[in-house]
Amino acid sequence: MRTADKQIADILVRYGEPFGGNVWRVQGTAVIYHKTLERIAAQAGIVFEPPTVIRAERDEAVILVTGRLPGAKPGTERVEWSMGEALVNVNYRVSGKQAAYVYAMAEKRGKDRVILKLIELHGLVYSEEEADEFRAHQPAVRAVDEDFEEPAAFDEVTEAEGDLKRRIDEAETINAVTDLMLDGATQAILATMPSGTRDEVRDYAKARLVALGWPKRGRRSAA
Secondary structure, eight states, X not given: OOHHHHHHHHHHHHTTOOSTTTEEEETTEEEEOHHHHHHHHHHHTOEEOOOEEEEEOSSEEEEEEEEEEOOSSTTOOEEEEEEEEEEBTTTBOOOTTOOOOHHHHHHHHXXXXXXXXXXXXXXXXXXXXXXXXXXXXXXXOOOSOTTSOOOSOHHHHHHHHHHHXXXXXXXXXXXXXXXXHHSHHHHHHHHHSOHHHHHHHHHHHHHHHHXXXXXXXXXXXXO
């Protein structure tokens, strides 16, 4: 394992996360799942302040995110901030009829950058939410062991994830969401996704179920 890989792995293991299965490469750059960073933030006790909206447009959002990591002793708390931005068709690609969630994407990017700073992985590995930006700028960093198997092509995963989320949004009843998630074709698509992306789609479906009144009126679980 390369020196950079070992540094990433050593930091991840502090928070109970393995290197394999959480980190892969996009054009040679080390990328980590958003869900993994969320778990690390919870494990580390990172607290985020309410985000500050810098720019709010229909196709663009820029958000200032600040996070705090408690120290072992009083007065040793660490504070980091970062911008999260999303601009449709510039650093946030939306294909077909997929809805654009610029605020959610900007918040994810901002939070992920702050988490990486607080756990001292900033510059070594990047959040999956920045992969569109990677394709545009092609960073030259190579930080993942070549022996790790790369997941399905990121473009394909992003399109499939966006399409499923759009269909979940269009489902107007609990049963419709459940039927969609239990459908054989949906299960086949989920099976091709990396585990972090698959979990995020399932969480998205659960959030939709809750918004529709689940579990009171539901008949099955889409989990």
